[in-house]
Amino acid sequence: xxxxxxxxxxxxxxxxxxxxxxxxxxxxxxxxxxxxxxxxxxxxxxxxxxxxxxxxxxxxxxxxxxxxxxxxxxxxxxxxxxxxxxxxxxxxxxxxxxxxxxxxxxxxxxxxxxxxxxxxxxxxxxxxxxxxxxxxxxxxxxxxxxxxxxxxxxxxx
Amino acid sequence: xxxxxxxxxxxxxxxxxxxxxxxxxxxxxxxxxxxxxxxxxxxxxxxxxxxxxxxxxxxxxxxxxxxxxxxxxxxxxxxxxxxxxxxxxxxxxxxxxxxxxxxxxxxxxxxxxxxxxxxxxxxxxxxxxxxxxxxxxxxxxxxxxxxxxxxxxxxxx
Numbered sequence: 044x045x046x047x048x049x050x051x052x053x054x055x056x057x058x059x060x061x062x063x064x065x066x067x068x069x070x071x072x073x074x075x076x077x078x079x080x081x082x083x084x085x086x087x088x089x090x091x092x093x094x095x096x097x098x099x100x101x102x103x104x105x106x107x108x109x110x111x112x113x114x115x116x117x118x119x120x121x122x123x124x125x126x127x128x129x130x131x132x133x134x135x136x137x138x139x140x141x142x143x144x145x146x147x148x149x150x151x152x153x154x155x156x157x158x159x160x161x162x163x164x165x166x167x168x169x170x171x172x173x174x175x176x177x178x179x180x181x182x183x184x185x186x187x188x189x190x191x192x193x194x195x196x197x198x199x200x
Numbered sequence: 201x202x203x204x205x206x207x208x209x210x211x212x213x214x215x216x217x218x219x220x221x222x223x224x225x226x227x228x229x230x231x232x233x234x235x236x237x238x239x240x241x242x243x244x245x246x247x248x249x250x251x252x253x254x255x256x257x258x259x260x261x262x263x264x265x266x267x268x269x270x271x272x273x274x275x276x277x278x279x280x281x282x283x284x285x286x287x288x289x290x291x292x293x294x295x296x297x298x299x300x301x302x303x304x305x306x307x308x309x310x311x312x313x314x315x316x317x318x319x320x321x322x323x324x325x326x327x328x329x330x331x332x333x334x335x336x337x338x339x340x341x342x343x344x345x346x347x348x349x350x351x352x353x354x355x356x357x
Binding site: 056063074076078080179198199200 | 206211212213214216217220221223224227228229230231232233234235236237238239245247283285286287288289291314315322324326336344346347348349350351353354355356357
């Protein structure tokens with residue numbers, strides 16, 4: 044089961060290494076992780092999405108996270124009501140398509156074209172997981188040469 | 201100086217811990233880090249923004265990154281021409297404001313209101329660093345109760 048864990052941590056060297064080490068020591072692969080500043084410059088917010096086959100071990104990890112001195116708070120949003128969003132940047136081949144055709148293909152997605160020339164186009168899109176997957180399916184035929192994703196972030200409603 | 205480093209890595213447990221450990225062992229604080237899937241499910245893409253006072257040590261870290269068996273490629277985008285974007289979710293107090301007033305305040309930003317009720321509103325915004333800073337200044341007066349950022353991602357033009 045995928046869990047969305049949300050931690051407020053001190054913005055100091057080594058915190059990320061300690062946290063990611065906790066997960067990897069238990070063999071958990073992190074599906075996505077985003078760390079960014081908060082409105083308090085001494086603090087960072089991490090959103091970690093982890094696929095935990097064993098809920099008991101996940102509980103242990105959450106307890107270990109709480110114990111880390113740099114970790115201020117830990118929440119598991121999995122069973123709560125929250126907004127989840129991801130940002131993706133996609134580079135496509137433009138051979139044989141026009142900007143108009145690409146824009147038409149993107150119409151039903153929360154996406155925009157950042158650049159378009161004879162070789163490549165760059166698209167920006169923001170959405171929940173399913174929207175981003177659908178967008179990737181829709182543009183897959185154009186030939187994706189590069190894809191960069193932020194990892195998902197979440198905020199409780 | 202802020203450096204934007206862009207690494208393609210294998211999607212396996214422990215890779216993130218090894219990479220963040222490399223930076224923290226040298227006392228570098230990571231300003232923002234985003235890890236997400238790519239179009240190849242066995243690979244992840246990391247965008248790391250690090251403030252390196254000493255360019256010589258940064259060069260050493262880049263060499264160490266290249267040597268890690270799970271790291272497929274490393275690029276320093278700092279001197280290249282690239283799109284850089286960040287996604288933020290902001291929760292605000294709505295006491296004394298209307299949805300219309302909030303929407304008007306957001307008009308010149310790449311932002312949208314995801315929810316609005318008597319207590320709180322949630323806003324989503326995407327932009328380059330300066331746009332996100334300006335937006336945070338513009339809504340600061342409303343009373344930000346929560347701020348979640350993805351960290352910045354980049355794609356070469």
